Amino acid sequence: MHRGFRRTAAGAIAFLGALMVSTLLMGCKFQPGFGYNKGYAPEQPIPFDHSLHVGTHKIQCQYCHNQVERTKHANIPALSTCMNCHLQVATDKPSIQKLREAYDNGGSIEWVRVHMLPDFVHFNHNAHIAKGVNCQTCHGPIETMKKVEQFSDLSMGWCVNCHRQPENKAPLNCSTCHY
């Protein structure tokens, strides 16, 4: 057989093989996070410290996010919830006074939203908690965060690759999230 022919043939196969392998790797394992808000940790009007409340004082998540077990939303606690403690606790801190003020004249605090999903995507906290998924699984080591940051990239691949695991017995339907 012709030398040139053998060389090209080999080259072609090698090239195409490499192409496919890299493609599949790119697609399925290694997923660059551009366009996603992973690590997003905006300044909050009140520097609420999860590491203090959850880490040190061991307050249950559901104490503040009290509706998360009943509904799809993990609600931001009402000011009244904060005041349950902060009527007595740390009343001297300026931020607490700010909170107190807002509470007394019936106002509220404008928190900056950290976790955002694209449009037409519905995430149901209730379902996941009922399945025994830890808050930390998606929100990361929240008990160590002084400032809350987005732990997971919340990409579709991230959702799906967890739903996919047979042991999770999670649905893979489009209409599970998209409707």
Place this chain on the structure above:
Amino acid sequence: MAKYTKGIAGIWDDEHMILKAARKTREAGFTKFEAISSYPIHGMEEACGIKRSWIPYVTFVAGVVGLTCGLLLTWWTSAVNWAINVGGKPFFSLPAFIPIMFELTILFAALASVGALFYACGIPRIDPPVIDPDLSSHKFAIFVPQNDVGYDEAKIEKMFKELGATDVKKTEY
């Protein structure tokens, strides 16, 4: 391919004469010489003793590779990586994948062949030396590189003249 070799070239302006000249040059024992024309001349291959092109093999292999790629791509994406129930059809619905496989076969084969052609002809090449601008229009030339066996300018020039070359020039090619 980029380096050029010096040599001697004879110019003709008739198809039949250059065919004859090529035959003679070959009989004179030269192997590395090139016959240059503005269009493929019937019978020039055997005149210069050129073997049949090997490109078809590349085409074939590339085609096979394309086919396999098509099959693997469709099968892996729709039956393995994420099997989705589409219209109640089987996950691996081979008949529906055939068009894809076919097109990929053609695409790979065609592009590979052209690639092979470029490789074989050493193109693209930046502004190669031109022996005579009319070679791409209506004249013909035979070029014998100096590294060819029994290269002897005087002899070759004489031979070319005898063969009715309108002009003989030392050049590089």
Place this chain on the structure above:
Amino acid sequence: MSEMHHDHELEMKKALRPKIERDNKYWLSLEQWNNDPEFAKAAETEFLSSPLREKDGEEGGWARREFLKLMGASIAMASAGCIRRPVQKIVPYNKQPEEVTLGLANYYSSAYMEGSEGLAVLIKTREGRPIKIEANPGHPFSISGLNIRSQASLLNLYDPERLKGPQRNLFNEKKTNSQVIDVKWEDLDKKVVEQLKKGDVVILTGAISSPATRAVIGDFAQGFKAKHVVWDAISNEDVLAGQKASYGDEVIPAYRFDKAKMIVSIDADFLGTWISPTAFTNQFVEGRKDIKNMNRLVSFDSNYSLTGANADIRFKIKPSQQLDVVMGLLHEIIVKKGASGYAGNGSVKAALAPFADVAAKLGFDAEIFAKVAADLLANRGQSVVVAGGLQAMTEKSKELQVAVNFLNSVLDNEGKTVDAKGGNSAVKGSYADLISLVQDMKNGKVKTLIVHRVNPGFVLPEELGFADAAKKVEMVLYTGDRIDETGVFADYIVPDNHALESWNDAELANGVYTICQPAIRPMYDTRSFQLSLMTWAYLANQGPARLREYETFYDYLRVFWKSDIMPKVGKGKDFEDFWLETLQKGYAGDISKGSSARSFKVEAFTAIKPAAAASGYELVLYPTSQMGDGSLNNVAWLHELPDPITKIVWDNYVMVSLATAEKHQLKEGNVIELTVGEKKIELPIHIQPGLHDDVLAIAVGYGRTRVGKVGNGIGQNAFALASFKDGKMIFAGQKAEFKKLHKKYELACTQGHHVMEGRNIVAEATLKDYNKKKDAGIHRHHTWSIWSGHEYSGHKWGMAVDLHTCTGCSSCVIACQSENNVPVVGKRYVLEGREMHWLRIDRYYTGNPADAEAVFQPILCQHCDNAPCETVCPVLATVHSDEGLNDMVYNRCVGTRYCANNCPYKVRRFNWFNYAKLIEKPLHMALNPSVGVRTRGVMEKCTFCVQRIHDAKTLARNEKRQLKDGDVKTACQTACPAGGIVFGDLNDPNSAVAKIFKTEERGYALLEEWHAKPSVRYLSKIRNNDKETTGGHDNGHGTAKQGEHS
């Protein structure tokens, strides 16, 4: 259903509702949209929804400019995909209202009242926002479902053009100008009280079924020596008059269609518009569910009414023949058969004598006509004869009613299927009263006129001179939600709360009471009518104590219930318990039972003289079930809802018969000039099969001029054609002429073709066929596949639609629109075939066109197991879920529209433009936050209410139990008054729907031969006429198992 707390609480809730700010005006997801902080503010006036109602080309440029504006937005959106999403804020509650759980809906029991119809409803709210009106399942007459307008009234709450506060009209002496300015409540009250003290006060309202409100008005009238005039545009005064003449008491009896085996209706459209159609539909269907001995409905129809369309036997008549029909039947029964005590009564016989050969005179098949009489007789006490509605308000309407009552008495239906005690005594009022009021106004006998939510200025024909009369009144107060055709004459406009904003109560039927809770704090600076009266009484210090001493109507209501209602229906209970229990249940008390037959006054009957045979065209004015009297005319849903019969939207028109059209070479949409007496009107014609050749029928409720941007100038005001003759308003039977004008006007019809072309689409059979073969009329196909198909191990959702009970009322269409945020596109785009309804009702005519019968078929996504749409989508935007749903993923859709081409049922809808952008604030608050609002360029369709499936699962999860049959109810299912839609899990053998799939022989899959394997089964329609057909096709080749699905 928890009780709503007091206003300050509500205020808190509103002020501190969670809100999310977006730094770009363009929104996509409702989660952000419905939290818009400025939801209560007045809407900016850039009116985007105006392309919604463009007539033809002329406003086209306008629409285009609007869309050009949208263009920028959508491009911004396109690029927004790859950049970081805008910063959003979350503002938590100050104090968490305990009944609000973000993302879960609350339901508040209430009632919807309009004219003679009262419905117990549930208001579905999310985060303190009413988003849907649902049926209240626990209803005394076990009413399921709702009517169209009750659901659409939600949009009225969010109507951008509602009054935002009290206003005053600075009239000149002659009251010829109009210059409206805002005023303060204090000033208004001060001026009003001064005026009221002068006396001669008249309160004009519609029929009020709220006892407490009646009490307030009563107290007020007592305090100020005021007169209370009751009048409704669409009243049942003919029935009242007839009842009075026949039995002495002026009451609308309760008709019990559920107890009737034989129903004869003379122009009483009880399935569409007459008295309380929703309840009647329930009853009617009740009598049909057991097919073997189903009831029979015979309709004598002078326009093509919904009742006529559902009749087993339909006779086309003209108004002047109504009386003949009844007398003819009486003649058959009394004279021919002698089957009555009156057979010996000479004067009765004398009265009947002229009606010996009615069938011949009216051109009926004498045999069938006789059979009708025979059937009536055969079902003594189990039949009912009804007549009424605008179509029956002829000069002889009273005689007609008397004759009908006589017929019912003769048939011993009186006291059985016609129940005076159970009737609704709240429904009264007549045009006569109104006219005399107008006279008084003209003669300056009225110093102050308080008009509450009725619209004489629109309804009363010009010649009756309401306009001039109003100008003669010193002060006109108008309490409504907009300055309408009557409001323009008011010196002061006293904005009233929307029904969803205020406490109230209702008497749905004698002895059945319900409390209406507010579901949202008043959005604007408005005050409920009752509170206005109370305030004035308080300021003037006149009237009984209870009227003066309470600050809110809520307090009055409780006191009133304690003193007046509880003794009737809650004896011996503790009031608080009774109150809460009522709020929970949604009603208290029960229909008063045990009424006995009243004795009929024969003299009233014998006085009836035959009318001279009429010739020439007769005018029929009729209300439509979507528009009614036109009070909700500014609700786009109602205009976009195809008329149940004609399927035409955004217009009214003159219906003419095929023969008439042929005679005058009229084509659909030709404009004619119609003349009644001196009055003229220009309208396009619609050629209506099955219409009597001498009838010209026009729908009322259109042609409003001051209702708002949506409703203004849609169609013509047909009320203007009515005329007042010896104490009666004549709506039907007036002589009319018309001449063809050389104008063409395009009517937008949502249905392309009206016959089935011999295709087995709606399977229909007669009762006789059915008794022979249960699946008569169904063409079965043997289908098979070369592979087994996918397994459905978990749930497998499916739906059964019963064409036998479906009356085509279209309530489900509105329910779907409300639940799924289905956009309204407007006439122009309907003309271009871009309507968006996920659920449509197809109406086909069968039989010969001259007297065509109609069949109805709700068409929604069939969620096929072998969905043709899925196979062709290149990007997997529509695929199958393992619960058998045909998912549509808006995010993924690039809009090739191939799926829609490949859908045999054509149920897919495409967003040709950015319709969401056309929703004007605060209408966006009516959107359902659980359902995305689709953007431009994506396909959409019925999802089997997948969001409801999710909600049901959440609830089940919270209650730590499995999903059970009935947990998931689709929107269309809950709204259907005929209970014709059953939804559930096919893999659960005990679910209702699974049973139907397996056992119901009438079940068939639409286009079965295409082997798409739909998850929807239709149950064939059975017509109870005595005909016997082969039932279209008889059984096809092969035998496919019913409900066969992998």
Place this chain on the structure above:
Amino acid sequence: MMMKRSPLVLGNKTLKDVSDDICAPVERFPSKGWVGLFLGAKTLLLFYIAILASVVGIGIGLLGVNSPVFWGTMIVTFVFWIGIGHAGTLISAVLFLFRQKWRTSVARTAEAMTVFAVMTAGLFPLLHTGRPWLDYWLFPYPNQRGPLWVNFRSPLLWDVFAVSTYATVSMVFWYIGLVPDFATIKDRAKNKLRRTLYGALSLGWRGTARNWSHYEMVYLILAGLSTPLVLSVHTIVSFDFAVSNLPGWHTTIFPPYFVAGAIFSGFAMVVTLMTLVRIGFKEFQNYVTLDHMEVMNKIIMTTGMLVGYAYASEFFIAWYSGNQYERFVFVNRAFGPYGWSYWMMVTCNVLIPQLFWFKKMRRSIPVMFVVSIFVNIGMWFERFVITVTSLHRDFLPSSWGMYAWSWFDTGVLVGSFGMFLTLFLLYLRLFPAVSIAEVKPVLHVGYDEKGGH
């Protein structure tokens, strides 16, 4: 040359003449006529761009597409252009395989037409979607959605592969053919710019015998690959319809029927353009001779009758199938509200080409020009008939409707010609419109061996 046949190239040309003649249009200053045409075409193109921009920006609803006719002008015109884009490859590939020497002088232009037609066509499927900026989702590229792939079962996806492959291969084929000629132009070039420009295009080609042998081999291979490809492309385009389950679309005859139609319309367009080229560039009349035109006219007539046969057999099958939906669709095609378009199609495609039975007609430039125009119109209507009339009345009569033609539809249709003509005129100006290297070998055909020189 045993058998005596009329020469392929007239006027006793020498090799030099050939180079001179063919390069002339490229080298001399453009004629007024050309400039005029070009400006016209360019204006039309700009108008076209404006139309497309507003459709993309405002919404596809600007076109007449609606429910039930979800596909309209854009798809119709797409199939129309794709069809035209077939003749080129067929002429150069199939005729090359059949060793039809006469192809040489028309092949180049035919291929150019192919490339431009495919470019014009290619735009439509991209822009007719609801959200064109997401079209890239149709390609199976790895992504962060799981990854979520594409649906290889969808004919539209086959289209993506088929059309892009076809575009690539036909362009390569065309370019490979051009390379030697570029070399010629380069060598003739007077100024530096032309020299570098065409030098780059020619890839430094030197016609050595070895190169020629590889070159001819590859050309043969490409021809061999293009032939099944060109057949597959229109087959797959026809699958867009045939694989759906819509009566009137769901037909097995579609692939051959579409291919025949494609060749038909393709040749018609070649004739249209060639007649124009002959008028515009006199020197080509010796290369594109009446004989060439006549042969193509014969093909037009033949394929025309093939198409006619397809029309007929469609009706027969519809009747024979006994399927009421199928039957209805075809009755509706001929006698329904869109009947006029059907008869338009039949007249233009089946009846008018029958003129070519007469040699006089076959060889008359004006006649063949008019006929070819009619065929083009007819073939557009064929696609219109297939797409619109099948859609507008399908299974459930309730959902029947009409196509809501708007002036945007007209704009899209007319504008697309702007794009095509602009490209084509530029080509005539910048590229050798006849293959120099291919014509030279056949110079002597039809002359006595010696007679030539």
